[in-house]
Amino acid sequence: MMVKPLAAVFSMLLLFGAAKLPFEHRLEQEDRAAFFHGAKLSLGLRDQVGQLGFLAALSGFRSLVADFLWIEAHTAWEGTQWGRMALLFNNVTTLQPRVVMFWDMAAWHMAYNASVAAMQDPKQPRLALRLRAQREYFELGKDFLIRGIENNPDRYLLYERLGIVERDKFGDHCAASRRFGEAAAIRGAPTYEKRFMAYELSHCPGHEREAYERLLALYKTGRREWLPTLLERLEYLQKALNIPAAQRVNIPEKKL
Numbered sequence: 001m002m003v004k005p006l007a008a009v010f011s012m013l014l015l016f017g018a019a020k021l022p023f024e025h026r027l028e029q030e031d032r033a034a035f036f037h038g039a040k041l042s043l044g045l046r047d048q049v050g051q052l053g054f055l056a057a058l059s060g061f062r063s064l065v066a067d068f069l070w071i072e073a074h075t076a077w078e079g080t081q082w083g084r085m086a087l088l089f090n091n092v093t094t095l096q097p098r099v100v101m102f103w104d105m106a107a108w109h110m111a112y113n114a115s116v117a118a119m120q121d122p123k124q125p126r127l128a129l130r131l132r133a134q135r136e137y138f139e140l141g142k143d144f145l146i147r148g149i150e151n152n153p154d155r156y157l158l159y160e161r162l163g164i165v166e167r168d169k170f171g172d173h174c175a176a177s178r179r180f181g182e183a184a185a186i187r188g189a190p191t192y193e194k195r196f197m198a199y200e201l202s203h204c205p206g207h208e209r210e211a212y213e214r215l216l217a218l219y220k221t222g223r224r225e226w227l228p229t230l231l232e233r234l235e236y237l238q239k240a241l242n243i244p245a246a247q248r249v250n251i252p253e254k255k256l
Helices: 003-033 043-058 062-078 082-095 100-119 127-151 156-168 173-184 192-201 208-220 228-240
Strands: none
Touching: 062 082, 062 100, 082 100, 082 127, 100 127, 100 156, 127 156, 156 173, 156 192, 173 192, 192 208, 192 228, 208 228
16 A cells, blocks of 8 residues: 555655756766865764754755754763764764864864863873873864865965964974965965964974075064064074174064
8 A cells, every 4th residue: 555655755756866966966066166075974974963964964954954063062072072072073074164163173172172181081090091092182183174174275274273283282393384384375364374384494404594584584574573483583593504693683682
């Protein structure tokens, strides 16, 4: 008795699927043009939001499902459920890969909040294991930013955030300088990105001369660039490179 209705429904689904194939193909092309790299809906997402939520995401309600999962991730953060929070962030960014805030906040929670919690974990007495867990959260935060950049190569903020993580969490000044440089190259990026790039380059072994030239160029643009860090690094490099006294810029004395 139920065969005919089921057959009819199945036939309708096939017709609907055939009708929307050209539309989906065009959307896929537009997604690629808009830098949607690796943003695929998976069975893991269905496990998180249930069948109805998964169907809603497939039906064009990605933003609504993403907002729901974002709230769930915030709840996981409040409950220090770091693994669940990482999974939820993965799904949120999959649903809305062009929302920079999602990538930014996911990376921050992993590289900063979760990593600190790992080091302070009272259930793990062994320092080596706490350090390993901390490092893994650093890597997770970095991975969110890298994937975010893949989906948003035209937005400077994620390059900047990655530079900060490279600097503060990995101590890699050379990588940090490259990331700030990539941020500076994007249209509309703040002018301080070039300054940050030069600061980090001045800590990068073998690049002292290049860093000096960049800092000197910034210094010569005017007093607005004479910030304490720039003056400090410039003075250090003048000494490290043995710049002749006659060629050195005059570094204002620090006020007590």
